Amino acid sequence: MIRLLFIILAASLLASCQPVETTSEKPYKWLIPDDFPRPIAIPYNEMSNAKVTLGRFLFYDKNMSVNQSQSCASCHQQQYAFAERRSVSKGATxxxxxxxxxxxxxxxxxxxxxxxxxxxxxxxxxxxxxLFSESPVELGATGNEQKILSRFNTNKYKEMTEQAFATEQLDFDLIVKALSSFTRSLISLNSPFDRYAYAMDDTALSKSALRGMDLFFSERLECHHCHGGFNFTQSTTHQRQLLDLRPFHNTGLYNTAGDFSYPAIDTGLFEVTGNKQDVGRFRAPTLRNIGLTAPYMHDGSMGDLSQVIDFYAAAGRSISSGENAGDGRLNPLKSQFIKGFVLNRQEKNDLINFLLTLTDSQFITNPQHSNPFKE
Ligand code: HEC
Ligand code: HEC
Known part of the structure; x- marks a missing residue:
């Protein structure tokens, strides 16, 4: 039944396939199956093979940070689906x-x-x-622009820049365009779940994972309300997008004392909108490759999937001591979809097994995404 829904979804998107125009000689080919919708094209930065190639080198090049200690890939590591093992990141300095x-x-x-x-x-x-943030410093380019650019004054980079942008002269505008193109090229749609749901391979999921899938899409658990669609997040848009959902929710992770119910260090969407209803609202992220991306949540405060499921089952997190003490289950701004449920041990295992079928092992070993300095 659930698969039927996926098939209908894929079929309704079929009409959306349009050739992607590029400026390079060989058109850029997305790593996206033909029956999937294409991402919305960016007119001022169309995809091309040469931009993705240059972007890949820049993404992995530690010369991009002020003290040559970090690259984008220091915090976004391919083996972890471009996440990292730390609960919160640490910048170059x-x-x-x-x-x-x-x-x-x-x-x-x-x-x-x-x-x-x-x-x-x-x-x-x-x-x-x-690149430029000063609080906290990540790569630390602010005030060091010329120093950083001078490191890319090599024949190899000149050649790649020429191919991508028809000029040898790399600058931060082109760096941003190339890095964005490489980031866009990181497509993961080849998990066992995809083989089951879209490639019609009945053997791709175990019985346990199939039971877990039913739980995930049930009204009892509600996971799919916020982590829905082919990308397992409401924060999705593409060329045939029909729904426009607001992907930000307070899940009851905290309920601290004080002015706001979330720790002052991070009150979520409220910081941007100034609307008190948005305190504690964070984006429901994609669950693709979730088995690889622990620790979890915006502050990395949950170590594994078992803990995450217990948290949803309890309808929030209660913290008994310390500066973040409080009962998140009672957070007045909590989403109505975080309502709790009871799972027996087998059901919990089934749900975890389903989440693990979203791991795309080709994605994390694809040489097109890997460190070019290690070839
Ligand atoms: C010091 C670690 C660190 C470095 C270095 C770093 N990032 Fe990130 N990146 C993060 C963190 C942390 C976030 C989440 C930021 C937030 O939510 O405010 C993030 C978010 C992102 C996002 C948004 C993802 C999403 O799902 O919305 C993209 C894209 C991204 N980074 C790309 C890059 C690129 C490209 C580089 C290199 C120029 C880079 N990052 C360097 C830590 C890092
Ligand atoms: C009300 C919407 C909502 C529902 C329902 C929901 N989630 Fe989430 N989920 C979120 C949001 C928002 C976050 C990020 C919260 C944060 O970091 O503050 C999240 C985070 C997660 C994460 C961690 C993601 C990461 O990259 O760190 C996992 C795993 C997860 N959810 C799984 C589930 C499962 C399994 C269910 C069903 C039992 C579920 N979610 C139900 C909104 C929801």
Whole structure:
């Protein structure tokens, strides 16, 4: 029954396939099956093979940080679906970020970027943050632009820049375009779940995972309300998008004392909108490759999937001591879909087994996405 829904979804999207125009000689080919919708094209930065190639080198090049200690890939590691093992990130100069580095999975489809921002809709704008932010410093380019650019004055980079942009002269505008193109190319649609739901391979999922899938899509658990669609997040947009859902929710992770019910270090969407109803609202992220991207949540405060499921079953998290003490289950701004449920041990296992079928092993070993300096 559930598969029928996926098939209808895929079929209704069939009409959306349009050739993607590129400026390079060989048109860019998305790593997307033919019957899937294409991401919305970016007129000022169309995809091309040469931009993706240049972007890949830049993504992995530690020369991109002020002290040559970090690249994008330091926090976004391919083996973890471009997330990292730390609960919160650490920048090039050692400053701690307050948030967990999200996986970079199908970002080309994301309607909004980062954990909690309803106005940040373009990767080109988002990429400026790790490059230039000063609080915290991530790559630390601010004030060091010329120093950093001079490191890319090599024949190899000149050649790649020429191919991508018809000029040898790399600058931050082109760096951002190339990095955004590479980030967009990180498509993961080849998990066992995809083989079952879209490639009609009945053997792709175990019986346990199939039972877990039924639970995931049940009204009892409600997971699919916020992690729905082919990308398992409401924050999806593409060329045939029909629904426009607001993907931000307060899930009852906290209920601290004080002015706001969330820790002052991060009140989520409220910081952007100033609307008190938005305190504690964060984006429901994609669950693709979720088995690889622990720790979980915007602050990396949950270690494994078992803990995450217990949290949803309890309808929130109660913290008994410390500065974040409080009963998240009672957070007045909590989403009505976080209502709790009871799972027996087998059902919990089934749900975890289903979530693990969203792991795309080709994605994390694909040489097109890997570190070019290690070839
Ligand atoms: C110091 C670690 C660190 C570095 C270096 C870093 N990032 Fe990130 N990245 C993060 C964190 C943390 C977030 C979440 C930010 C937030 O929610 O406010 C993030 C978010 C993102 C997002 C948004 C993903 C989404 O799902 O919305 C993209 C895209 C991204 N980074 C790409 C890059 C690129 C490209 C680079 C290199 C220029 C880079 N990052 C460098 C830690 C890092
Ligand atoms: C009301 C909407 C909503 C429902 C229902 C929901 N989630 Fe979530 N989910 C979210 C949001 C929002 C986050 C991020 C919360 C944060 O970091 O503050 C999240 C985070 C997660 C994460 C961690 C993701 C990561 O990359 O760190 C997992 C795993 C997860 N949810 C699984 C589930 C499962 C399984 C269910 C069903 C039992 C479920 N969710 C139900 C909204 C929802």
């Amino acid at each position: 050692g400053q701690k970020h307050r948030r967990n580095a999200p996986a970079l999975v199908n970002i080309a489809y994301n309607k909004t970027l980062t954990w909690a921002h309803d106005g940040l809709t373009s990767i080109e704008r988002q990429v400026l943050i790790p």
